[in-house]
Amino acid sequence: MTPPAGARPPVRHPEAPAPGEIIGSHYEHCFGCGGGQPHGLHLETRAREGVRVTAEFRVKEAHQGAPGLAHGGVLATALDETLGALGWMLRVIAVTGRLETDYLRPVPVDTVLHLDAEVLAVHGRKIYCTATGRIGGPEGPVAVRADAVFIEVKIDHFIENGRSAEIQAVLADPDQVKVARALEVNP
Numbered sequence: 677m678t679p680p681a682g683a684r685p686p687v688r689h690p691e692a693p694a695p696g697e698i699i700g701s702h703y704e705h706c707f708g709c710g711g712g713q714p715h716g717l718h719l720e721t722r723a724r725e726g727v728r729v730t731a732e733f734r735v736k737e738a739h740q741g742a743p744g745l746a747h748g749g750v751l752a753t754a755l756d757e758t759l760g761a762l763g764w765m766l767r768v769i770a771v772t773g774r775l776e777t778d779y780l781r782p783v784p785v786d787t788v789l790h791l792d793a794e795v796l797a798v799h800g801r802k803i804y805c806t807a808t809g810r811i812g813g814p815e816g817p818v819a820v821r822a823d824a825v826f827i828e829v830k831i832d833h834f835i836e837n838g839r840s841a842e843i844q845a846v847l848a849d850p851d852q853v854k855v856a857r858a859l860e861v862n863p
């Protein structure tokens with residue numbers, strides 16, 4: 677999880693979303709951010725200064741592990757999804773290679789988790805990043821945190837590995853193709 681020697685500081689892409697701008701869902705059926713998932717997390721991520729994004733996630737009944745408490749895997753998903761949105765700030769497509777989570781406080785149902793993620797360093801295709809989830813407000817105590825390595829991929833990663841029915845549906849949707857192209861044209 678430690679960036680190797682030769683890793684460089686991240687560079688915000690000139691066409692990254694402006695600070696405060698909402699980063700739309702990358703896929704309607706995404707469990708993390710898609711509007712078309714009834715029990716999904718419906719995360720709405722915002723671009724921030726630098727190579728950083730924030731998001732809010734309200735824990736719902738469908739997200740319980742223990743009675744009245746969020747499931748740890750769901751919280752990891754919220755961290756993963758927020759970290760995934762950092763690709764928009766670099767204008768690259770990247771997938772989670774490694775995600776290491778720390779659970780510091782239980783998170784009750786109905787709590788709003790304030791997520792904050794940033795890229796620390798880039799080495800080749802590897803993107804080293806970190807995220808926190810705070811409760812009680814954006815300055816509240818950290819309930820969960822994660823360090824991650826995302827790996828840059830080409831759009832072919834999804835076309836070659838995704839189930840054919842969903843891939844065909846996405847390719848037939850001009851809005852989805854626009855989202856993919858926006859990231860793919862990165863030099």
Ligand SMILES: CCCCCCCC(=O)SCCNC(=O)CCNC(=O)[C@H](O)C(C)(C)COP(=O)(O)OP(=O)(O)OC[C@H]1O[C@@H](n2cnc3c(N)ncnc32)[C@H](O)[C@@H]1OP(=O)(O)O
Pocket residue numbers: 702708756757760761769770771772773774800801802825827829
């Ligand atoms: C569109 C955005 C969606 C965002 C949704 C939210 C984020 C997600 O949940 S993504 C879904 C979960 N993740 C996945 O499904 C990824 C599954 N894994 C894979 O497909 C492959 O292992 C993949 C693409 C990560 C790497 O494979 P490949 O392209 O062959 O890379 P490879 O050549 O092995 O490695 C490239 C570099 O990454 C490093 N690397 C690869 N995997 C890892 C890993 N798990 N941890 C750390 N480093 C890694 C390698 O060591 C190598 O480093 P170096 O260049 O220094 O030698």
